Amino acid sequence: MSRRTVSILGATGSVGTSTLDLIERHPDRFEVVALTAARNVAALADAARRTYAKLAVIDDEALLPDLKQRLEGTNCRAAAGKDALAEAAAGGAGWIMAAIVGCAGLEPVMAAIDAGRTVALANKESLVTAGALMTEAAARSGAAILPVDSEHNAIFQCLAGNRPSDVAKLVLTASGGPFRTKSRDEMAAMTPEQAVAHPNWSMGAKISIDSATMMNKGLELIEAHHLFGLASERIDILVHPQSVVHSMVEFIDGSVLAQLGSPDMRIPIAHALAWPERMETPAQRLDLAGLASLTFEAPDDERFPALKAARSALEAGGAAPIALNAANEEAVAAFLQRRIGFLDILGIVVETMAQASAEPPRSIADVIDIDREARAKATHLMSEMAA
């Protein structure tokens, strides 16, 4: 494999640092072009120094002087703000890791897609809010979108070499999160610390809360629809608490293919990094004999209403998925700041979504407008609750 040029959007986060870990183990295979972060200047500058990156971008412009100072004596240029993020996404590297959290990642992802890059997509919120626009743009520019989310990466691997017309359905597995066995009454009292304590995966705060509400699986349902082009009724969700089977594809002849591995994001990230080849990872090897058992159960829509909410957003289309995502981002942030309770998150999401227009967005600017409006509605609902 020739040396691949790579940039990481969201280099200081959980997916970003796992990507850096793999790249730094294989300096002969990867050349880092650009790294970005929102506010964590120290970690950004440190990673840029270690990897000899050419560009480091901080979203918060007030932090640019600090970044510049930390990069003194290197050949790495420091930049800040939205235009610089777009430059990091579209310029220089052929392979881009999209690992910004939330809808904030949408514009940089679109810049990479419009430039025809290979985009390793962790930032599921961009597909949830602008899936059709993104896949159309990729078809126009020739960009490849490689799924990094472990479930979608598993499906991508299972589909390889098969005809789309031979697929019967997709089965997304879900760990069930830290509250899988909890009652609604117990969930009502849960704190942010309890909600971020995922039993199998170590992840950023937002996706950890999404796993506790199971909104993460709801977002993944919409993500799967856009990535693989299947309707909602052909995408099932199955709870699998051990997180060993990462997802499955059922074919028309009744065969089911699954991808398995230890719950370590470096496996799907490595798959995208080396694609279409493979590379070594330090991830723990699966010891199936050592695992007592693998279990599966149907999801409980009563205790986890996020699944139904996401499915109805996907089926309603229009602005509903954007409203669902925006309200969820606002409500999760409020829960993390202890402004609302755990069960309030879904209430805010469902109520915001109910007011969404049936008109689909025609441009990324439309998506951003709908997102902004939905955030304002969700914020208003939360202030009414507090009053």
Ligand code: NDP
């Ligand atoms: P983290 O919160 O750990 O990291 C987020 C990254 O994005 C950080 O580098 C952060 O910078 C940057 N960032 C945050 N807000 C902005 C903004 N407004 N503008 C620019 N950059 C920003 O998130 P994760 O790594 O957990 O998740 C990233 C994405 O990957 C999410 O969409 C998530 O759903 C998805 N994903 C994550 C998995 C995981 O295992 N963590 C698994 C599958 C998917 P700073 O550090 O400065 O705040």
